[in-house]
Amino acid sequence: MSSERIPLCASADLLDGGRAVxxxxxxxxxxxxxxxxxxxxxxxxxxxxxxxxxxEMDFKEGHFFDDSGCRLICSTHGALFAPDTGACLGGPARRPLVKVDLSEEGGMVYWHTAPDLQTVAF
Ligand code: FES
Incomplete structure (x- = not known):
């Protein structure tokens, strides 16, 4: 199955270290x-x-960064992950987060399907 590019949000919706979409x-x-x-x-x-x-990791919806702004944190037991790779940096988790491929072009952000990652059918 080939990868599809799905529009996600405007580039301006994602601020550095800010709330997630x-x-x-x-x-x-x-x-x-x-x-x-x-x-x-x-x-x-x-x-x-x-x-x-x-x-799910966000107790407050869309809040994933810790106070340093340099790590993602799970609000349940405090596992820490690298924002750019999803690698586990500490806490009780041992495996990286599952990454979804994104691209950005013309002021829009897109996510990409993969063989095990598809759009939700309505
Ligand atoms: S469920 Fe995320 S650290 Fe335990």
């Missing part, structure tokens, strides 16, 4: 939330599923 995906048979952020100018997205316990 949420979107829905179908991943390996499950409907899940994902989130997009901007960090050091680049845009990145991940499934909103902690790799410690499979639950």
């Amino acid at each position: 949420a979107f829905d995906v179908h991943y390996r048979g499950q409907s899940l939330r994902a989130f997009a952020i901007r960090y050091q100018g680049g845009v990145h997205a991940y499934l909103n599923q902690c790799t410690h316990v499979a639950m």
Whole structure:
């Protein structure tokens, strides 16, 4: 199955270290939330599923950065992840976040489907 490019939001909606933009995906048979952020100018997205316990990470919707603005934090038990790679940096999680490919062009941000990551059918 080839990759599709899905419009997500305007580039201006993602501020460096700011609130995330949420979107829905179908991943390996499950409907899940994902989130997009901007960090050091680049845009990145991940499934909103902690790799410690499979639950959403933002207690306050759209808030994923810790106080330093340099790490993503799971609000449940404090696992820390790198904003640009999803790598686990500390806390009880051991695996990286599942990354969703994004691209940015002409003032828009797009997410890209993959064989195990599709749009949610309505
Ligand atoms: S569920 Fe995220 S750190 Fe435990």
